[in-house]
Amino acid sequence: MVKAVFPGSFDPPTYGHLNIIERARTIFERVLVVVAVNRDKRYLFDADERMAFMQELVAPWPNVEVHRCDTLIVDFAREHACRVLLRGVRSVQDFSYEFELSILNKGVGPEIETVFMPTDQKFFVLRSSAIKELASFGGDVSAMVPPVVAKALERFREGSYSSS
Ligand code: ADP
Numbered sequence: 001m002v003k004a005v006f007p008g009s010f011d012p013p014t015y016g017h018l019n020i021i022e023r024a025r026t027i028f029e030r031v032l033v034v035v036a037v038n039r040d041k042r043y044l045f046d047a048d049e050r051m052a053f054m055q056e057l058v059a060p061w062p063n064v065e066v067h068r069c070d071t072l073i074v075d076f077a078r079e080h081a082c083r084v085l086l087r088g089v090r091s092v093q094d095f096s097y098e099f100e101l102s103i104l105n106k107g108v109g110p111e112i113e114t115v116f117m118p119t120d121q122k123f124f125v126l127r128s129s130a131i132k133e134l135a136s137f138g139g140d141v142s143a144m145v146p147p148v149v150a151k152a153l154e155r156f157r158e159g160s161y162s163s164s
Contacts, residue, residue, distance in 0.1 A: 001029040002028050002029060002083050002084055003028060003029055003030040003031075003032065003080070003081060003082040003083065003084070004024055004027075004028040004030070004031050004032070004082055004083075004084035004085070004086045004115070005031075005032045005033075005034050005073065005076060005077045005080070005082045005084070005085055005086065006020065006021060006024060006031055006032070006033050006034065006086045006087075007034040007036055007069065007073045007076075007085070007087075008033075008034070008035070008036060009035075009036055009038075009041070009043065009050070009128065010033075010035055010036075010050050010053070010054055010128070011043045011044055011045055011050055011128050011132075012044070012045055012050065012053055012128060012131070012132075012145060012149045012152065012153070013050070013053050013054055013057055013145070013146070013149060014123070014126045014127075014128060014131060014144055014145050014149075015122075015123055015126060015143075015144060015145065015146065016088065016090070016119055016120075016123035016124075016126035016127075017088070018057060018058075018146070019119070019120050019122075019123050020086070020088040020117055020119070021033060021058060021061070021064060022061070023117065023120075024086055024117065025061050025063050025064050028063075028084065028086075029063065030063050030064070030065065031063065031064045031065075031086070032064075032065050032066075032067055032080055032082060033054055033058060033064060033065065033066045033067070034066075034067050034068070034069045034073065034076060035047060035050045035051050035054060035066065035067070035068045035069070036068075036069060036070075036073070037068055037069065037070040038070070039070070044132055044156070045152070047068055049152070051066060051068055053146075053148060053149055053152075054066045056148055057146055057148070067080075072108060072109075073085060073105070074105050074108050074109030074112050075109075077109065077112045078109060078111075078112065082112070083111070083112060083113060084112070084113055084114075084115050085102075085105060085112050085113070085114045085115070086114075086115050086117060087101075087102075087114060087115070087116055087117070088116075088117050088118075088119055089116050089117070089118055089119065090118075090119045090123075090124045090125075090126075090127075091124065095116070098114075098116060101114075102114035102116075126144050131144050131145060131153075132153070135150075135153035135154070135156070135157060136156075136157055138157060141153060
């Protein structure tokens, strides 16, 4: 029985992320979605908001949990007895970056295996950064992100949002 961690910024979560989680949860005993908190990165949504989105979105799936992590993901995986570090890949560009990352992670945690899952073709253009930009110009993102995220992006655009 294998447990997997699925780490990411999820700033914000998209249907692409959810598709990976939904497929992974039928393969692995448990999937631990890990919201990364990196002090050097600027996020649109803070860690609590990203956690809250994810918690709401994975609530229907009993074998999926949401955690946060501000340490090395390999250390997190080890502490939670997860053997697999799951990453979604959309493109060759993603793959070359993810491949290098997997080599680095293998160096610090040789017992943790990175597993790549290709995106579903419906979601291969979905990228959190592009979605934020589109939303900031009032573009319709309803096919890309769940309604709770679309509403939050809308509030942000209207300036009533109080994220740092
Ligand atoms: P990070 O900042 O770690 O890249 P992201 O939130 O951008 O975090 O992505 C988390 C994971 O989800 C990564 O493995 C990324 O490749 C994957 N991912 C992001 N968007 C998609 C998508 N549309 N389809 C499949 N996987 C995706």
